[in-house]
Amino acid sequence: MNVSIAIMEEEHSNINRALAVVRTICLQMMQGAEVPDDDFRQIIDFIRNYADKHHHGKEEKFLFPAMVAKMGPVADKLVTHGMLVEHDLGRADVLALETALNEYRKNPIPELKLDILSYAMAYAHLLQLHIEKENSVVYPFAERGLSEEDFRDINEKSETYEAEKKKEGIQEHYLTALGSLEKKYQL
Numbered sequence: 713m714n715v716s717i718a719i720m721e722e723e724h725s726n727i728n729r730a731l732a733v734v735r736t737i738c739l740q741m742m743q744g745a746e747v748p749d750d751d752f753r754q755i756i757d758f759i760r761n762y763a764d765k766h767h768h769g770k771e772e773k774f775l776f777p778a779m780v781a782k783m784g785p786v787a788d789k790l791v792t793h794g795m796l797v798e799h800d801l802g803r804a805d806v807l808a809l810e811t812a813l814n815e816y817r818k819n820p821i822p823e824l825k826l827d828i829l830s831y832a833m834a835y836a837h838l839l840q841l842h843i844e845k846e847n848s849v850v851y852p853f854a855e856r857g858l859s860e861e862d863f864r865d866i867n868e869k870s871e872t873y874e875a876e877k878k879k880e881g882i883q884e885h886y887l888t889a890l891g892s893l894e895k896k897y898q899l
Contacts, residue, residue: 716870723767724843731836736897762886783857805835
C-alpha cells in the first residue's frame, strides 16, 4: 500500500470516530437530551478542518487529479460524478446543520431540533458510505491503475502536506478535540 493511501485510510478511521460521536449525540437527543450546541460546533469544526480541508483536500489536490488525468473515463466518472459530488453533499449537510443550530439557538422549537438531528445523521450516513466506497473501491482502483511514478509524486506531495500540517499542529489539535468528545460521550 502506498503511504498516501495509508494516511487517508487512517484519517477515515478518525472521521468514523467522529461519526460515532455524532450518532451518540443524536441518540441522546432522541431520548430527550438537550441539543449540545458547543459539542455540535466542535464537530462542525472537526468536519470542516480535518475531514474536509485536511483529508478531502489531499484527495482533491493530489490523488483525484492524477486518477482523472491518467486513468481514463471510468476514473473521471468515479471521481467527478461520485467522490467530488459526495464531498459537496457533505459540505451542504454540514452547512444545513450549522444553520439549524443557529436558528435553534434563537428559537429552540422541536422542528429545529428535528432539523439538527436530520442533518447530523444525513452527514454521518453519507460519510460512512463514502468512506466504505473509497476504502474498498476508489483507493484499490487507484493503486491498480496509477503507475509507481504517479504514486511517488502523490506520496511525496501527501507527505510534504502532512509534515506542514503537523508543524501547524492541525492533526494533534483535531485528534485531541475528538478524543475529548469521545471521552465525554463514553466512546
